[in-house]
Amino acid sequence: MIQIRIGGWAGQGVILAGTILAETFSRVLKKNVVMTRSYTAAVRSGITTSDIIVDDDEIYDLIITRPNVMIFMYQKTLDRYIDLAKKSDFVIVDSSLIKNIPEEIKNVYKIDASRIASEISSPRIANMVLLGYYSRVTGHLGLRDLEESIRNTVSKRFVEEDIRAITAGYSFSPQ
Amino acid sequence: MIQIRIGGWAGQGVILAGTILAETFSRVLKKNVVMTRSYTAAVRSGITTSDIIVDDDEIYDLIITRPNVMIFMYQKTLDRYIDLAKKSDFVIVDSSLIKNIPEEIKNVYKIDASRIASEISSPRIANMVLLGYYSRVTGHLGLRDLEESIRNTVSKRFVEEDIRAITAGYSFSPQ
Amino acid sequence: MITSRYIKENYVRRLPSAFCPGCGDGQILNAIIRAIDHLKIDRKDVAAVSGIGCSAWIPSPYLRVDSLHTTHGRPIAFATGLKVANPRLKVIVVSGDGDATGIGGNHLLHAARSNVGITVIMVNNGLYAMTGGQVAPTTPHEAKTTTTPYGNPAFSLDVSRVVAAAGASYVARWTTWHMNQLIRSIEKAIMKKGFSFIEVLSQCPTYEGRMLNMDHIQMLEWFKNKFREDADGIYKIGEFVDIEKPELTEELEKMIERVKK
Amino acid sequence: MITSRYIKENYVRRLPSAFCPGCGDGQILNAIIRAIDHLKIDRKDVAAVSGIGCSAWIPSPYLRVDSLHTTHGRPIAFATGLKVANPRLKVIVVSGDGDATGIGGNHLLHAARSNVGITVIMVNNGLYAMTGGQVAPTTPHEAKTTTTPYGNPAFSLDVSRVVAAAGASYVARWTTWHMNQLIRSIEKAIMKKGFSFIEVLSQCPTYEGRMLNMDHIQMLEWFKNKFREDADGIYKIGEFVDIEKPELTEELEKMIERVKK
Amino acid sequence: MKAKEIIIDRNLCKGCSICIHVCPKKTLGISEDINEYGLFYPKVEDLASCIVCRLCELYCPDFAIEVVQE
Amino acid sequence: MKAKEIIIDRNLCKGCSICIHVCPKKTLGISEDINEYGLFYPKVEDLASCIVCRLCELYCPDFAIEVVQE
Amino acid sequence: MISPGEYFVEGDLAAAYGAIKAGCLFFAGYPITPASEITQAMAELLPRVGGKFLQMEDEIASISAIIGASWAGLKSMTATSGPGFSLMQENIGYAAMTETPIVIIDVQRAGPAIGQASRPAQGDIMQSRFGSHGDYETIVLSPNSVQEMFDLTIKAFNLAETYRVPVIVLSDAEVGHMMERLIVPENVEIVNRRIAKSLQETTIYDESLVSPMGRFGDGLELMITGSTHRPDGTRDTGTPEVQESLVKRLVNKIEKNRERIENWEEMYTDDADILVISHGASSRPSKGAVIRARKEGIKAGFLRPKVLWPSPEKRMKELESNVKKVILPEMSLRGYKMEVERIFRGKLLHMPKVGGVVPTVEEILKKIREASL
Amino acid sequence: MISPGEYFVEGDLAAAYGAIKAGCLFFAGYPITPASEITQAMAELLPRVGGKFLQMEDEIASISAIIGASWAGLKSMTATSGPGFSLMQENIGYAAMTETPIVIIDVQRAGPAIGQASRPAQGDIMQSRFGSHGDYETIVLSPNSVQEMFDLTIKAFNLAETYRVPVIVLSDAEVGHMMERLIVPENVEIVNRRIAKSLQETTIYDESLVSPMGRFGDGLELMITGSTHRPDGTRDTGTPEVQESLVKRLVNKIEKNRERIENWEEMYTDDADILVISHGASSRPSKGAVIRARKEGIKAGFLRPKVLWPSPEKRMKELESNVKKVILPEMSLRGYKMEVERIFRGKLLHMPKVGGVVPTVEEILKKIREASL
Numbered sequence A, B: 001m002i003q004i005r006i007g008g009w010a011g012q013g014v015i016l017a018g019t020i021l022a023e024t025f026s027r028v029l030k031k032n033v034v035m036t037r038s039y040t041a042a043v044r045s046g047i048t049t050s051d052i053i054v055d056d057d058e059i060y061d062l063i064i065t066r067p068n069v070m071i072f073m074y075q076k077t078l079d080r081y082i083d084l085a086k087k088s089d090f091v092i093v094d095s096s097l098i099k100n101i102p103e104e105i106k107n108v109y110k111i112d113a114s115r116i117a118s119e120i121s122s123p124r125i126a127n128m129v130l131l132g133y134y135s136r137v138t139g140h141l142g143l144r145d146l147e148e149s150i151r152n153t154v155s156k157r158f159v160e161e162d163i164r165a166i167t168a169g170y171s172f173s174p175q
Numbered sequence C, D: 001m002i003t004s005r006y007i008k009e010n011y012v013r014r015l016p017s018a019f020c021p022g023c024g025d026g027q028i029l030n031a032i033i034r035a036i037d038h039l040k041i042d043r044k045d046v047a048a049v050s051g052i053g054c055s056a057w058i059p060s061p062y063l064r065v066d067s068l069h070t071t072h073g074r075p076i077a078f079a080t081g082l083k084v085a086n087p088r089l090k091v092i093v094v095s096g097d098g099d100a101t102g103i104g105g106n107h108l109l110h111a112a113r114s115n116v117g118i119t120v121i122m123v124n125n126g127l128y129a130m131t132g133g134q135v136a137p138t139t140p141h142e143a144k145t146t147t148t149p150y151g152n153p154a155f156s157l158d159v160s161r162v163v164a165a166a167g168a169s170y171v172a173r174w175t176t177w178h179m180n181q182l183i184r185s186i187e188k189a190i191m192k193k194g195f196s197f198i199e200v201l202s203q204c205p206t207y208e209g210r211m212l213n214m215d216h217i218q219m220l221e222w223f224k225n226k227f228r229e230d231a232d233g234i235y236k237i238g239e240f241v242d243i244e245k246p247e248l249t250e251e252l253e254k255m256i257e258r259v260k261k
Numbered sequence E, F: 001m002k003a004k005e006i007i008i009d010r011n012l013c014k015g016c017s018i019c020i021h022v023c024p025k026k027t028l029g030i031s032e033d034i035n036e037y038g039l040f041y042p043k044v045e046d047l048a049s050c051i052v053c054r055l056c057e058l059y060c061p062d063f064a065i066e067v068v069q070e
Numbered sequence G, H: 001m002i003s004p005g006e007y008f009v010e011g012d013l014a015a016a017y018g019a020i021k022a023g024c025l026f027f028a029g030y031p032i033t034p035a036s037e038i039t040q041a042m043a044e045l046l047p048r049v050g051g052k053f054l055q056m057e058d059e060i061a062s063i064s065a066i067i068g069a070s071w072a073g074l075k076s077m078t079a080t081s082g083p084g085f086s087l088m089q090e091n092i093g094y095a096a097m098t099e100t101p102i103v104i105i106d107v108q109r110a111g112p113a114i115g116q117a118s119r120p121a122q123g124d125i126m127q128s129r130f131g132s133h134g135d136y137e138t139i140v141l142s143p144n145s146v147q148e149m150f151d152l153t154i155k156a157f158n159l160a161e162t163y164r165v166p167v168i169v170l171s172d173a174e175v176g177h178m179m180e181r182l183i184v185p186e187n188v189e190i191v192n193r194r195i196a197k198s199l200q201e202t203t204i205y206d207e208s209l210v211s212p213m214g215r216f217g218d219g220l221e222l223m224i225t226g227s228t229h230r231p232d233g234t235r236d237t238g239t240p241e242v243q244e245s246l247v248k249r250l251v252n253k254i255e256k257n258r259e260r261i262e263n264w265e266e267m268y269t270d271d272a273d274i275l276v277i278s279h280g281a282s283s284r285p286s287k288g289a290v291i292r293a294r295k296e297g298i299k300a301g302f303l304r305p306k307v308l309w310p311s312p313e314k315r316m317k318e319l320e321s322n323v324k325k326v327i328l329p330e331m332s333l334r335g336y337k338m339e340v341e342r343i344f345r346g347k348l349l350h351m352p353k354v355g356g357v358v359p360t361v362e363e364i365l366k367k368i369r370e371a372s373l
């Protein structure tokens, strides 16, 4: 079983990233997958998360209890889920946006995702950069798998941009 | 215990008559009284009844099961309650309006109430004529008791007219 | 000319009606039947929808067409579903002033706005009759009713004006005195492509009569003398709106054609 | 002149707000605060009532007065009870176009009709924003939203026109571009004895922006250029109604005086 | 046009007298009898005066009156 | 009138640039930095040009800008 | 007003008298058979005591207005019947969530839907507790006489003010429309809410889990919301603990105080083999039948919840071990059945009467006799 | 449309797919979190299959419109969540009374009132049966996966058409918003109502107490009313027997066919000491916990009603005598508790979780362990 949480602020594309990741596991890798999302209201503000649970078996738990990977795009989201983050095998953060990472959190993987995204086109695709980096860091799936999923899911005019972003994330060396 | 049903057609003043009778038992004669009413809809049509149950004890039954008196102002109401009428000690009818009284019904007391009422003022006070006649026939209460009740209940401008009607009903000799 | 016998044999489910003596609701039934008959449309293509109230009983059970007697205030919403689901039907809503503008005012507004091709005939007797003569949105300021024993503190709604403002294709007001105009107006409304609305002032001798201190004959006289095409405000009768614009059902059908390709 | 700091210290409960970047709702909060401040009324005599929607969050929790955040579509009915129960209060309803005219259209109609002395500020962003950009009664014909992916088959409501027809004492329309006029208009509405209504066209960059294919700056420009006092229909801004007539609360108080004697 | 007969259905007539009121020719009047509900129904005062305009039928709320043409 | 300072609260500003757009004097411009949500906030391009009209404060939806008068 | 003494009035009017006596100063309603008489009476009576009456455009507006008025500090009420009661459900949940004291009288008629508009039934009992979405509790009273229409309406206000909950008086067309003697006593016990003097005070719960209530216009800067909120009113829909403690308290406010709220009448229960449980109009013949059964030597007993929710659970559980059969005569197929069955299970003989007519003593007695065999 | 194959979609979308597959041709709705996605999907899908979509002015209008459309002969549906579901209650009763087949999806969120609008809960179970006034019955289904959102929506249409009742799919924000694999099969079983060819036919009930349904526009001169009526539609509110036979049939239509309608999943129940009953989202961890408990040697069993109303009463009663304890994990303080308690009484350990979060396998397992001591 793999448990992943992506957390950010409304409007950052957290749920889109979660969807692409979940689809990759389900449709490309043929795993059992449950993806859930959480937001405080439909207005574009507040903490937003996307949780993905992957298993070869039937999935019983619908919420993350012992995460394998946590990806953070917003300081307050990290602050809120600090307890879970401490237990996670990998903690990936957009270091353009998150400055304070408490010492108790181990296995931190930083990437300047928003900046990298801005260089490609705009900070809005930082989520894709993080997905690429996730693939590189965890090896849970390959860059090609993500790419296939993006081609299936994302509307045509964004596909190339997104693929550049995941590739950039993938190429970033873990630090 | 005394059980009384007054039955007619919407708009004939069945409920007003029932109310006056019930009030007389309750407030003048200090009995326990329950008065209920039944009509098919609030529109001025359809069968309307008013049931009065009088007792010295607490009243448990809320509906008429074994009537002592039934007063009818409309043919179809009589037709509908024929089974109860057969059991009743007294069956009083406005013979201006009701022409067919089945033979099985005993103890019938007819009075040309609408005509008598018209002579006083209008057929609308036939209900009062019937109340007066009821008093005469059954002796359950006196003309004075009814009069007191009317003075307490009915709006001033109708009091005299109504009292003339009950008196006329009372004066009518039972046939 | 149409006779009572012809009407009873062809259009009325059963009689006598449950209305009080002299109630205008019977006249409106009479008018609707004559309009349908004049139009020579097949009765099976006509559907009547009503809410709850004395006036809601005009079609249900008396009018011999498919009839949907719904909940209080909601007939227009039911009718919208019925019409959109089967655009062939001529859907006629008969609704009281309380039903259509009290509890149901919002559905009236939105049916007019979306221009769904149904006809609403609103019987305005100035109060809630069926429940015993309570104040309605159409009750005059300061009038006494069973729930405004000291006079109505609120004002009455000029319903036709609001429906016109909301975007209806056809809006007219008549009274039960104006039987011939009313019948012609109903014919026009039924054939109108978009949303059509007819307000009919009607006498309710039992409660409205008490409020206005008139009997039904006096009310008919009042309708005749006071309600005129050249009068003002609520007393103005006639056709207020008669325009053409895209109708909802047609728009949906066109959309389906477009999308299915 | 009022500064941001002064406003934050005196009138705002907490920040940052939950609105999207560039959303007009923050501007409307700003305008309401300035109007209250200009009037120099005691904040404790002001009550804000709202329904559900992005715009309903303008007063709740941001505006530092007693606030009643009610159910979707019902703030005007709650406000009516509050006002009648304590006529001293200046009751301000802030409601979205969906809240006030979709589910809540009937309450708006009847508050206007009965002329209850509350103020309704309706934020018109042309759709249901909070739930994700669905079609509203204010959405233009043929516009694409999340529930009209092939275009809106219905028409939009000219809300101010309908409210005027229903009998309101004060009706005005502005946009978030017209901040100064809006503030003065809110002041006037609050002090108006009868029912007052202000429609404010506001930019919702997230959903309305997608529908109109504009960002919030383009929308502000559109408000500035297209919405004028001499324009027509929905583009016409300004004061449409400003009359005096008996107000409900006062009528009730007078009635009580009369009856108690 | 002349009327052969004017039929008032005593089961349907509610005695509202609207027919009497709208008749342009005073053909109809109020009877002294009451029907089964205790109400007075109309009667034909002068059949010959009837012009078969059928206003009485048009206005009768209860479909209770019928004019039979000669 | 002259501005002493123009304060942009980085915790409140959502980078909508409405202030920049309404400023009659082009006193404000867009910064290159992003705030904590990943959005660009405004910066003062030319303090001297400011006439303290406070239109920026009037239009800012987030009470994020404040002009301090000299 | 409503001077002490004897009256002969219908149940609906007695309820209006009770409301006035209880200190009700605001009523908003919409006519509906068989509750219109309450509305009409309030229209007549309220202005005479300086209170406000509004007829609104519908039942949703009516309950909204009384919640608004309650926040202005006035005791507020509405009255309706089934269809209107169904429409009020959303805002009953809102009143529960915002802890607004209001009284709702539902004069039940025979449903579903429009049904038999002027005939009595008892089909709204489960709805009165479960009609709105989500977790909440209300208090529901069941009068069986004109006198109780008066008494229990007063009690309803007292409970609403004490626990800051919507309280429902669940009457029916029989009790609402019947006329009987009403005694208006010299003194009635009245409870008034505790008014908070600061926002802080509104967050302090006493042992019954209730806090003083703020009032609009007092300068407390109240934040009232139907969204999940912290004790001071701050909306917080993202923290599970906030929802948990709020909702649990709303429910426990009734649950933990249930023994103070529960109320019932009983007779011959000590040694009863056959227990007749009944409420509202049908409890009248039920009681008569139990008395008659005793005269026939049958060990029948009688239990009548005057408070339906919370039910007399503890008392019923006590009786459960002793009785052999339980008869529940009521004018509904659902009525109170599930609650009684929950406790008495297989011992329950449900005796629903559908058709808009109250059962008779004779019918119930027959059932008792059968059960005693 | 909706070609057979594999999808990865959220539950709401799967429900819309199911509706289209079932032959739904009319949808009227009003947006609300977390059901808006169903409405949006229907807006997109329906025109493509020649169906009609309307967004109405509110939820009352929405349910009114689908009832109207159903009488025009189209399979019709709406979707909502708690607040909207509360508003629909009056007309749910109307649909039951007029025997109109309609499907309503309630994607439950945490209440009461506005509550936590985007968080899941299971607090509307009692409301789904008792939310409208008077005596009636509905059928209520409970999906626990994206696949079941599809499957049970189809089943809902089939049941609605078979029994001419409103059928409710009671989902929740968790199942509605989660994404999982969906398999759309080649063939799905579809039931269509029997259409009456004469008014007479509409009065003839088959052994399941259902009659063929008339259709507007066919010339049958239908009289449809929510008032008490005779079999041919004639309104008759004054005859007790008419009400009695109508209402009893409406209830018996479900009650007497319950064994055909009831549906549940069970596992390890044969020898279970501890039975875990759960439904919807919370049944997922419940099942996981039972499997884990078995691995630990605890004799746990699992029962999941897929049809909540009518409940699997007979099966529960069978199990009652064997099990020692019953655990009911659910996201509500009321949920299904009363129904389970009615059958298992003192054996029930209710395990409500309030706060908008699904319980975990670990939490439930802990409870099972405690119960097994």
Ligand SMILES: Cc1ncc(C[n+]2csc(CCOP(=O)(O)OP(=O)(O)O)c2C)c(N)n1
Pocket: C052, C053, C054, C055, C056, C071, C072, C095, C096, C097, C098, C099, C100, C123, C125, C127, C128, C129, C130, C131, C136, G030, G031, G032, G033, G059, G083, G084, G087
């Ligand atoms: C939800 C609901 N509320 C109230 C009622 C009670 N009710 C029945 S008819 C009616 C008033 C009808 O008035 P109107 O529409 O003007 O018709 P009229 O009787 O005057 O013709 C009311 C309030 C109801 N049936 N349903």
Ligand SMILES: Cc1ncc(C[n+]2csc(CCOP(=O)(O)OP(=O)(O)O)c2C)c(N)n1
Pocket: D052, D053, D054, D055, D056, D071, D072, D095, D096, D097, D098, D099, D100, D123, D125, D127, D128, D129, D130, D131, D136, H030, H031, H032, H033, H059, H083, H084, H087
């Ligand atoms: C009874 C009910 N139905 C639906 C909803 C869902 N809902 C919440 S906000 C909203 C729309 C708000 O639109 P609008 O009033 O225009 O406000 P905006 O968000 O656009 O400012 C809806 C439909 C609800 N909360 N309650």
Ligand code: SF4
Pocket: B043, B044, C018, C019, C020, C022, C023, C024, C025, C054, C055, C125, C129, C130, C203, C204, C205, C206, C207, C208
């Ligand atoms: S109460 Fe009025 S509207 Fe109703 S039937 Fe009688 S006269 Fe007509």
Ligand code: SF4
Pocket: A042, A043, A044, D018, D019, D020, D022, D023, D024, D025, D054, D055, D125, D129, D130, D203, D204, D205, D206, D207, D208
């Ligand atoms: S969704 Fe639209 S209306 Fe709502 S906060 Fe965002 S921009 Fe404003």
Ligand code: SF4
Pocket: C022, E008, E012, E013, E014, E015, E016, E017, E018, E019, E020, E041, E042, E059, E060, E061, E062, E063, E064, E065
């Ligand atoms: S109008 Fe009709 S109902 Fe009235 S009196 Fe004449 S015939 Fe009778």
Ligand code: SF4
Pocket: E003, E006, E022, E023, E024, E025, E026, E027, E028, E049, E050, E051, E052, E053, E054, E055, E056, E057, E067
């Ligand atoms: S047909 Fe004309 S003239 Fe003859 S009775 Fe009727 S109304 Fe009078």
Ligand code: SF4
Pocket: D022, F008, F012, F013, F014, F015, F016, F017, F018, F019, F020, F041, F042, F059, F060, F061, F062, F063, F064, F065
């Ligand atoms: S208007 Fe306000 S929120 Fe927008 S960029 Fe300027 S300071 Fe920031």
Ligand code: SF4
Pocket: F003, F006, F022, F023, F024, F025, F026, F027, F028, F049, F050, F051, F052, F053, F054, F055, F056, F057, F067
């Ligand atoms: S005060 Fe006026 S000039 Fe100065 S920055 Fe603001 S808008 Fe520009």
Ligand SMILES: [Mg+2]
Pocket: C053, C096, C097, C098, C123, C124, C125, C126, C127, C128, C129, C136
């Ligand atoms: Mg009316």
Ligand SMILES: [Mg+2]
Pocket: D053, D096, D097, D098, D123, D124, D125, D126, D127, D128, D129, D136
């Ligand atoms: Mg909006």
